[in-house]
Amino acid sequence: MFAVHAAALPGLHPGLGNPWAVRRLLLATHPHSAAEELGPLLLRPGRTGYSVPDATVETLDVTP
Helix, strand or coil: CHHHHHCCCCCCCHHHCCCCCCCCCCCCCCEHHHHHHHHHHHCCCCCCCCCECHHHCCCCCCCC
16 A cells, blocks of 8 residues: 555655556455355465455456
8 A cells, every 4th residue: 555655755766757646556355255155265274364245346357
């Protein structure tokens, strides 16, 4: 998250070009439905899994 804020700071890294405002930040999330199904397969015993409501998850096609 610091990088999102830092992108707009003038003078932080002057050699990398002009500052700019990030319009959108995409994060990898796990919907509740997938976490319930896959959690036991992916998490070590005693570890907590985090997920978000299915309705709040957008999919993004990143195929070339």
